[in-house]
Amino acid sequence: MLVVNNISYSYTEGNPIIKNISFTVEKGSNVALIGESGCGKSTLLKLIYGLYDLEAGDIYCGDTQVLGPAYNLVPGMDNMRYLAQDFDLMPHTSVAENIGKYLSNFNLDSKQNRIKELLKVVDLEAFSDVKVKHLSGGQQQRVAIARVLASEPELLLLDEPFSHIDYSRRSVLRRELFNYLKEKGITCIVATHDSLDTLGFADQTIVLQQGQVVDMGQTREVYEYPINRYVASLFGEVNELMISDFTGSKLNDEALYIYPHQLMRSNLRGQLDVVVKECFFKGDGYLVKCLFKGNQVIYFDHPVMIEKETPIKLALKKYE
Ligand SMILES: Nc1ncnc2c1ncn2[C@@H]1O[C@H](COP(=O)(O)OP(=O)(O)OP(=O)(O)O)[C@@H](O)[C@H]1O
Numbered sequence: 608m609l610v611v612n613n614i615s616y617s618y619t620e621g622n623p624i625i626k627n628i629s630f631t632v633e634k635g636s637n638v639a640l641i642g643e644s645g646c647g648k649s650t651l652l653k654l655i656y657g658l659y660d661l662e663a664g665d666i667y668c669g670d671t672q673v674l675g676p677a678y679n680l681v682p683g684m685d686n687m688r689y690l691a692q693d694f695d696l697m698p699h700t701s702v703a704e705n706i707g708k709y710l711s712n713f714n715l716d717s718k719q720n721r722i723k724e725l726l727k728v729v730d731l732e733a734f735s736d737v738k739v740k741h742l743s744g745g746q747q748q749r750v751a752i753a754r755v756l757a758s759e760p761e762l763l764l765l766d767e768p769f770s771h772i773d774y775s776r777r778s779v780l781r782r783e784l785f786n787y788l789k790e791k792g793i794t795c796i797v798a799t800h801d802s803l804d805t806l807g808f809a810d811q812t813i814v815l816q817q818g819q820v821v822d823m824g825q826t827r828e829v830y831e832y833p834i835n836r837y838v839a840s841l842f843g844e845v846n847e848l849m850i851s852d853f854t855g856s857k858l859n860d861e862a863l864y865i866y867p868h869q870l871m872r873s874n875l876r877g878q879l880d881v882v883v884k885e886c887f888f889k890g891d892g893y894l895v896k897c898l899f900k901g902n903q904v905i906y907f908d909h910p911v912m913i914e915k916e917t918p919i920k921l922a923l924k925k926y927e
Contacts (some may be wrong), residue, residue: 608634609655609762609794614664616654624650626818627664632811634761635792637785639805639826641841642815648798649692651815652764655796656689658682668762687762688755692770694747698740702731702750705739709758725753728783730776744771752784763788763795769804781808802842806830814838839864844894846870846905853878853923867894870907870921877920881905886912897921 609632616625624647632638640648653659655666660675667673668686676682683689688709696705703722710718726732729749739747748771755763768784769777785808788795797804805812805826812829814822814837822829822838833839836847844867851860855878870879881897884904892910897919899905907921 608632608669609796610667611655612664612666614654614666615662616650616659617662618650623662624818625654628818628820629664630813630820630823632794632796634794635789636794636810637788637808638794638796639809639812640796640798640815641800641802641805641812643837643841644800646815647818648815649766650818652689652766652796652798655762656682656687656764657684658689684762686760687764688758688760689764690751690755690766690768692766694751696739696747696751696754699738701736701738702726702742703735705750706753706757708754721757725757728756728787729753729780745773745776748772749780752780756784756787759791760793763793765795765797767799768797769801778803806842814841833864836862836864839866842866844906846907848879848899848905852899865923867906868908869924870905871924872907872909872913872919873922874920877922879905879921881919881921883913883915883917883919885915888912 611628611630613627613629614625615623615627617623628651640651642648654661655673657673657675657679660677665672668684671684671686673684706722706725707718710721712718726735729752731746731749734742734746739750742750752768769781772780781804797809799805809826811824812826813820814829816837822834829838830842836845839845846865848863848865849860850863851857879899881899883895883897885896886893892908893912895907895909895913897905897907913919
């Protein structure tokens with residue numbers, strides 16, 4: 608289990624980047640760390656790995672306390688692996704050598720077999736002997752993923768692990784990687800901007816804003832019941848409406864954060880009178896931009912295009 612206990616950190620005095628953060632992660636679980644750019648996701652991963660000295664608080668991975676460079680000659684904890692955004696590979700050596708960097712030379716046959724196995728996981732078998740500097744950004748990122756998996760760490764820290772990988776390969780790799788981690792019981796924290804990394808795979812989601820945890824819980828709960836617009840907007844487009852917009856009653860009124868796929872056109876049951884302004888094609892249908900009460904922009908998903916200036920009614924979709 609990872610325990611992060613009330614930690615704080617600043618790069619420069621008087622400008623805290625991580626502020627009193629606490630959370631625990633159960634062994635074998637997959638946790639997504641989400642938040643707007645610059646909120647401190649990478650810094651938090653680096654602190655957990657022991658690359659910086661904490662200003663306050665402490666971190667334990669199992670019984671081992673994480674110690675920063677002031678106490679550790681070689682920064683970084685042995686029982687963890689950290690995949691940095693810049694990959695940190697050895698450019699002048701081969702793909703196979705990079706993947707084997709953390710593997711023992713004690714049994715060379717088993718080292719070679721392990722490298723082969725990992726080359727397969729990241730679909731780079733044909734590139735085994737190629738020097739890393741000759742690979743594309745996406746291929747380098749796949750080498751970096753294989754390298755952090757090589758020695759089966761207790762805790763894996765991944766910073767935007769698929770950002771350079773094309774969409775078709777990304778979804779396969781994401782599935783294979785996260786399933787592999789579950790099978791092996793490897794705990795994983797993934798900092799990501801991509802809600803597809805989060806929704807299908809993360810058991811827990813932690814939301815950061817300006818260096819603080821603003822929401823944390825089961826991924827589905829964080830998504831379905833976002834505590835505010837900031838949290839909801841990390842998963843995509845969102846509409847802020849009031850309960851009274853649907854009920855007509857101001858009693859116990861409060862804000863609702865509704866994703867475009869949760870609204871539907873319904874001339875019979877619809878409670879929101881809107882006027883269509885624009886339709887954006889998105890492959891499986893259209894994202895329709897409307898105006899509500901004359902000036903409030905609302906988006907909803909619809910399978911076909913609707914003529915501009917058409918007045919329509921919207922209702923909340925019900926799945927049960
Ligand atoms: N080495 C550094 N020295 C000084 N400030 C830094 C350093 N690294 C990051 N920062 C600052 O700390 C803040 C948090 O940066 P961090 O990289 O942790 O955010 P992030 O959430 O990972 O962002 P992104 O999603 O864009 O990768 C930013 O304001 C950034 O400018």
